[in-house]
Amino acid sequence: DTEVTQTPKHLVMGMTxxxxxxxxxxxxxxxxxxxxxxxxxxxxxxFVYSYEKLSINESVPSRxxxxxxxxxxxxxxxxxxxxxxxxxxxxxxxxxxxxxxxKLFFGSxxxxxxx
Amino acid sequence: AQSVTQPDIHITVSEGASLELRxxxxxxxxxxxxxxxxxxxxxxxxxxxxxxxxxxxxxIKGFExxxxxxxxxxxxxxxxxxxxxxxxxxxxxxxxxxxxxKLTFGTGTQLKVEL
Numbered sequence: 001d002t003e004v005t006q007t008p009k010h011l012v013m014g015m016t017x018x019x020x021x022x023x024x025x026x027x028x029x030x031x032x033x034x035x036x037x038x039x040x041x042x043x044x045x046x047f048v049y050s051y052e053k054l055s056i057n058e059s060v061p062s063r064x065x066x067x068x069x070x071x072x073x074x075x076x077x078x079x080x081x082x083x084x085x086x087x088x089x090x091x092x093x094x095x096x097x098x099x100x101x102x103k104l105f106f107g108s109x110x111x112x113x114x115x
Numbered sequence: 116a117q118s119v120t121q122p123d124i125h126i127t128v129s130e131g132a133s134l135e136l137r138x139x140x141x142x143x144x145x146x147x148x149x150x151x152x153x154x155x156x157x158x159x160x161x162x163x164x165x166x167x168x169x170x171x172x173x174x175i176k177g178f179e180x181x182x183x184x185x186x187x188x189x190x191x192x193x194x195x196x197x198x199x200x201x202x203x204x205x206x207x208x209x210x211x212x213x214x215x216x217k218l219t220f221g222t223g224t225q226l227k228v229e230l
């Protein structure tokens with residue numbers, strides 16, 4: 001199994017809603033990532049978890065709250081988002097997060113629309 | 116700080132023609148360089164990577180890239196393009212920060228293939 005699975009594939013939410021994005025992998029990877037990608041732009045790193053501990057937070061607003069319950073699962077909790085937060089949210093994983101040449105395995109993303 | 120520049124926003128080639136996508140990087144030490152491909156609404160897939168050794172790197176789907184330190188370049192090539200190669204291509208440079216593995220993407224090149 002070399003897949004990173006993200007659910008849901010599409011999400012529409014209002015600015016007062018609370019929702020969560022889910023990401024799962026069963027490759028035994030110990031590093032998991034959240035990226036945000038606006039249309040026609042490259043992915044931008046948001047968070048990195050390494051061995052279930054938050055290791056990188058790229059100054060992301062607190063309305064985005066990541067969680068890593070175990071080494072296979074990564075969540076992104078959303079609350080009070082703004083329309084400009086509409087984007088494709090990509091999850092990825094690597095073997096350890098400790099080597100710069102590691103291959104990132106990406107999920108197909110959650111397309112989020114904030115109304 | 117590490118950075119990547121992809122000078123071409125759009126490229127159009129005829130099916131069967133050769134392809135070269137340009138990438139220039141800025142990095143203080145020996146760079147870890149990657150090419151990823153993204154189809155619309157999908158995650159990214161690794162085509163190839165370089166971090167040491169032979170400067171000509173072979174990847175999947177018939178792609179190759181050549182690392183040229185003197186030119187700070189890592190251009191992607193394919194001898195004969197297929198219609199299914201139409202996608203967005205991202206060059207990226209990897210590095211370890213205090214918190215873990217961080218990949219910085221270029222702005223991407225949109226490839227269109229004419230039949």
